[in-house]
Amino acid sequence: MTELLDAHLVVERPGFTLDLPLTAAPGEVVALLGPNGAGKTTALRALAGLLPLHGGHVTIGGRRLDDPDTRRFVAPEKRSIGLVFQDYLLFPHLTALDNVAFGPRCRGVSRQRARADAAGWLDRVGLAEHARRRPRQLSGGQAQRVALARALAVRPDLLLLDEPLAALDARTRLDTRVHLHRHLAEHPGATVLITHDPLDAMVLADRLVIVEQGRVVQSGDAATVTTRPRTDYVARLVGLNLYRGRADGTTVELVGGFRLATAEPQHGEVFVAFRPSAVALYPRQPDGSPRNTWPATIVAVAPSGDNLRIELAGPIPLAADVTPAAAAHLNLTPGARVWAALKATETTTYPA
Numbered sequence: 001m002t003e004l005l006d007a008h009l010v011v012e013r014p015g016f017t018l019d020l021p022l023t024a025a026p027g028e029v030v031a032l033l034g035p036n037g038a039g040k041t042t043a044l045r046a047l048a049g050l051l052p053l054h055g056g057h058v059t060i061g062g063r064r065l066d067d068p069d070t071r072r073f074v075a076p077e078k079r080s081i082g083l084v085f086q087d088y089l090l091f092p093h094l095t096a097l098d099n100v101a102f103g104p105r106c107r108g109v110s111r112q113r114a115r116a117d118a119a120g121w122l123d124r125v126g127l128a129e130h131a132r133r134r135p136r137q138l139s140g141g142q143a144q145r146v147a148l149a150r151a152l153a154v155r156p157d158l159l160l161l162d163e164p165l166a167a168l169d170a171r172t173r174l175d176t177r178v179h180l181h182r183h184l185a186e187h188p189g190a191t192v193l194i195t196h197d198p199l200d201a202m203v204l205a206d207r208l209v210i211v212e213q214g215r216v217v218q219s220g221d222a223a224t225v226t227t228r229p230r231t232d233y234v235a236r237l238v239g240l241n242l243y244r245g246r247a248d249g250t251t252v253e254l255v256g257g258f259r260l261a262t263a264e265p266q267h268g269e270v271f272v273a274f275r276p277s278a279v280a281l282y283p284r285q286p287d288g289s290p291r292n293t294w295p296a297t298i299v300a301v302a303p304s305g306d307n308l309r310i311e312l313a314g315p316i317p318l319a320a321d322v323t324p325a326a327a328a329h330l331n332l333t334p335g336a337r338v339w340a341a342l343k344a345t346e347t348t349t350y351p352a
């Protein structure tokens with residue numbers, strides 16, 4: 001597939017370097033996911049032309065927009081890009097309609113045409129009857145939809161979304177996520193979205209690019225990234241226990257010396273992952289039990305859906321999810337001693 005976006009973003013900051021190859025095909029939605037300070041906003045700003053590159057390049061639709069080597073730099077307003085920022089950045093003094101008409105107007109479309117077009121976009125995002133309202137008369141979810149309509153109204157090759165749902169309450173967020181998903185699916189251009197929320201990323205994106213300390217640490221579709229995390233950040237994000245070790249057949253010696261029995265034979269450096277719900281906790285050492293059992297100490301207990309998420313210390317740090325019924329047999333105070341058990345068949349092992 002030919003890429004609509006072809007970029008290598010190199011930006012130097014004191015004590016921080018962004019060095020991020022990034023591509024997106026027509027119609028593809030790519031989510032940049034990463035912890036605070038990973039460089040996501042820097043990447044988005046560089047794509048938009050709000051921040052010039054120090055190295056690498058940005059090419060959209062075959063057009064070179066930023067290339068420090070040849071001193072080429074195309075200003076943000078001359079790029080075929082639509083932006084939706086976290087705080088929406090709607091013009092407060094303009095109506096919803098004129099906010100949406102603004103981009104096309106700047107590109108030389110007549111006032112009448114731009115407004116007619118804007119009315120069509122507002123209709124598409126379900127806000128036809130709010131066209132005359134100003135931003136402060138709109139709810140958070142409505143303002144977000146106006147911002148989306150405004151970004152799409154210029155028919156951009158590349159749509160950039162910065163935490164598009166972060167400012168919304170849980171209920172609005174759910175509705176808006178579904179709504180946004182539909183519009184992204186219809187958008188013929190490429191989309192790059194940044195988010196902290198794994199659910200947003202998984203629902204909205206075709207591909208996840210995980211960024212830590214300015215670099216790509218993992219990328220792929222949601223299924224691969226979530227079942228085979230390669231860093232602690234990703235493992236915590238998707239709620240898996242993750243360890244690194246050395247495999248010899250179906251035994252993996254973890255960093256620190258603890259040994260786990262696994263199901264798939266491997267050799268050499270590996271990751272071992274398993275779900276917290278695969279761990280069973282007992283008050284005493286279980287007999288006739290799976291091959292992996294070890295004593296552990298409860299560190300913290302918190303609700304997790306219908307279950308309880310128990311954080312444990314011991315030979316390995318561990319998260320276990322137990323049902324309320326199972327929890328009733330345990331003393332769940334921090335500091336209490338329990339036994340953890342894990343079936344080898346519940347583990348996934350893959351090369352590091």
Ligand SMILES: Nc1ncnc2c1ncn2[C@@H]1O[C@H](COP(=O)(O)OP(=O)(O)OP(=O)(O)O)[C@@H](O)[C@H]1O
Binds near residue numbers: 034035
């Ligand atoms: N204007 C600036 N001047 C100097 N350093 C900056 C500037 N903006 C960001 N940084 C630094 O660049 C790095 C990346 O920041 P960036 O905002 O891109 O991360 P992020 O992944 O978007 O984080 P968050 O999720 O917290 O928004 C950080 O170390 C940050 O301190």
